[in-house]
Amino acid sequence: MAAIESFSATHPGDPEPGDLIEIFRPAYQHWALYLGDGYVINVTPVGKAGARVRMQLLKDVVGSDTYHINNKYDGTYAPLPVEEIIRRAEYLIDQEVSYDLLSNNCEHFVTLLRYGEGVSSQANRAIGAIGFVTAAAGAFSLLGLLRSRSRERQY
The missing domain is CATH 3.90.1720.10 (endopeptidase domain like (from Nostoc punctiforme))
Known part of the structure; x- marks a missing residue:
């Protein structure tokens, strides 16, 4: 060198x-x-x-x-x-x-x-963010499913 x-x-x-x-x-x-x-x-x-x-x-x-x-x-x-x-x-x-x-x-x-x-803390942050988004999407999907079932029972 x-x-x-x-x-x-x-x-x-x-x-x-x-x-x-x-x-x-x-x-x-x-x-x-x-x-x-x-x-x-x-x-x-x-x-x-x-x-x-x-x-x-x-x-x-x-x-x-x-x-x-x-x-x-x-x-x-x-x-x-x-x-x-x-x-x-x-x-x-x-x-x-x-x-x-x-x-x-x-x-x-x-x-x-x-x-x-x-x-890599940079990768760990990205993985954490992906995990958070995945968990949030799962929670919203579950809430939607529960609402849907709740409406079905009322009729």
Whole structure:
């Protein structure tokens, strides 16, 4: 990895190898793992259920968006040694991996590299919202069925 000059895309601090980088896209957050020398590893969707693991310059992945270093799970999971994180990450470069928004997304990918555990609060929030909507729809359906039966009994 060749060294590159620093860039200023609203970057708060200098990432260290193994850091999780949260990138704020207009409708979601994208996640990458910092490798060093300005490079990150991340997954980019390539088909219905697949993604390609790519090593790219952080500035290219961020583009015109903003980002910050966010090792938010360090209090819950112990980070693996940096050398192991980087070794595991480099092994996966250019490989195709499965991808699923709710169970195997970009945040799952980078947290699996850093902690050995794939975690995504973004996916957990989405699953919670889906569960709430499903429960609410079920409750409204049940209320409709009960009302319908109540009317049938009156006649």
